[in-house]
Amino acid sequence: xxxxxxxxxxxxxxxxxxxxxxxxxxxxxxxxxxxxxxxxxxxxxxxxxxxxxxxxxxxxxxxxxxxxxxxxxxxxxxxxxxxxxxxxxxxxxxxxxxxxxxxxxxxxxxxxxxxxxxxxxxxxxxxxxxxxxxxxxxxxxxxxxxxxxxxxxxxxxxxxxxxxxxxxxxxxxxxxxxxxxxxxxxxxxxxxxxxxxxxxxxxxxxxxxxxxxxxxxxxxxxxxxxxxxxxxxxxxxxxxxxxxxxxxxxxxxxxxxxxxxxxxxxxxxxxxxxxxxxxxxxxxxxxxxxxxxxxxxxxxxxxxxxxxxxxxxxxxxxxxxxxxxxxxxxxxxx
Numbered sequence: 552x553x554x555x556x557x558x559x560x561x562x563x564x565x566x567x568x569x570x571x572x573x574x575x576x577x578x579x580x581x582x583x584x585x586x587x588x589x590x591x592x593x594x595x596x597x598x599x600x601x602x603x604x605x606x607x608x609x610x611x612x613x614x615x616x617x618x619x620x621x622x623x624x625x626x627x628x629x630x631x632x633x634x635x636x637x638x639x640x641x642x643x644x645x646x647x648x649x650x651x652x653x654x655x656x657x658x659x660x661x662x663x664x665x666x667x668x669x670x671x672x673x674x675x676x677x678x679x680x681x682x683x684x685x686x687x688x689x690x691x692x693x694x695x696x697x698x699x700x701x702x703x704x705x706x707x708x709x710x711x712x713x714x715x716x717x718x719x720x721x722x723x724x725x726x727x728x729x730x731x732x733x734x735x736x737x738x739x740x741x742x743x744x745x746x747x748x749x750x751x752x753x754x755x756x757x758x759x760x761x762x763x764x765x766x767x768x769x770x771x772x773x774x775x776x777x778x779x780x781x782x783x784x785x786x787x788x789x790x791x792x793x794x795x796x797x798x799x800x801x802x803x804x805x806x807x808x809x810x811x812x813x814x815x816x817x818x819x820x821x822x823x824x825x826x827x828x829x830x831x832x833x834x835x836x837x838x839x840x841x842x843x844x845x846x847x848x849x850x851x852x853x854x855x856x857x858x859x860x861x862x863x864x865x866x867x868x869x870x871x872x873x874x875x876x877x878x879x880x881x882x883x884x885x
Contacts, residue, residue, distance in 0.1 A: 554846040554885075560804060561842050564609065567797075570637070571602050571841070573629075574611040576808050578836040578849075582818035585836045585849055586617030587647045592624055594882050598844035599632045608633040610655075611801075613808060616646025616667070619738070623745050626654040637791075640664040641805035643777075649767065650742075654749040658783065659791045661801055665777040666788075669742055669767045679727060697723070697732065743768055759787040811835060820855050820873045829856050835885065848885040853877040 561572040573595075577585045602608070608629055616622075630636055637657040638644065644652050645667035652658050652666060660666075704710050704719050724732060743764055750760045763786050784790040793801060809815060812835055824830050837849030854876045862870040 554840060557804060557807060557840065558842055560800060561840070564797075564800065565842065568607070568609060568637075570607040570609040571605050571633075572609045572611060573598060573602075573844075574804070574808075574838060574840040575614070576612075576812065576838040577614040577617065578812050578814065579615045580812060580814045580816065580818055580836070583813075583834050583836050583851070584615070587614055587622050587625070587651075588618050589621045589624070590882065591837075591839060591849075592621065592628065594839055594847055595625060595628055598839060598841050599628065601843040602632060602841065605633050607635040607637070609637050609639055609659075610651070611639040611641070611804065612644045612648055612651065613640075613642055613805065614644055614646075614648040616648055619647055619650060619669075619742060619745070622647035622650045626651045626749065630654060639801060640666070641801040643667075645777075649778075650746065650749070653746055653763075653788075654752065655789070656753050657789050657791050659793050659797075659801075660780040660783060661793060661798055662780060665779060666783055667778060668776055669746060670739075670769065697727070739768075753789055754787055756787070763787055808838065812838070820875065821857075824855055824857055824873070827857075829854060831855075837882075839882070846885055847882050849882050850879060850885070851877060852879040 557574075561574070564570070564572050575591070577587060610629060626636070635657075636655050637659060638652045638655040639659045640652070641661055642663060643665045645665065646669060649666040650669050653669075658666075701719075701723075704716065710716055710719070746764045746767065747760060750763060751757075754760050754763070766786060778786070780790055780792065818834065823832050831854050832852065834851040835848040836851055839847045856874045856876065858872055858874070859869045860872050862868040
């Protein structure tokens, strides 16, 4: 299925559901992952300007998540162009994708679709580092993991001594920079505030709103927890089960996305080189599509070069290394 074929399917959805369809896919291909980010906002503005004010928009979403602030900005942007927003989830809308879904008056989930916790992870210039290859890389710090550590001390272990608690906090600040800890607690309050604002538009019971937020931000346990259609409905979210015909359409669209972005094939530079010393590559790592705005892909383009270098562990031996000269990365029409 090419975009031209998918466009015909989008038109059918638009006619059947009296809506305008926008598809947004971020790659979860191993080695070529992308996330919801602020870089897509200008593109969505262009797509929405072509659609114009309309009674209903259906956002077809596939993502592992990304930036909380970008998700918040995106859902508010889409809502400003329509009276009703529904989110269509063929397979998953995790983390920041779930936050977007909280702003929908209807969440259409297939039997295999999943939402997830919205507790954010923070990547900061002063965050912890781990070795990655021959350099150090900053790793994200889970907001709820920090909370869980402190709760374990004060609640599970029932530590009361101010001296001991001070020592625990000092040890934590030696592992995670104090400014990062401050940002973490600020992020925790922010995500709850944003979720509450989105939910109150479609869930009138304030106790239910608070219960949903508590579950998505903390009570679900870990960030990789998945919430299926039945559990999402039990939480009180406005979930819709698609008809058999609509289910088949959503499943077909997702399979086509997966093929085009090669989601089931890890990106391996050695495989891309295919025995050559140099090769150029072009990766599609995200998609934004609509019937009127065309197809845009988040592209990574560059050159892979294979060479040999001395092995630091055994200087008399050589090791193969592959360098990636990235020439372009960003959104473009495809």
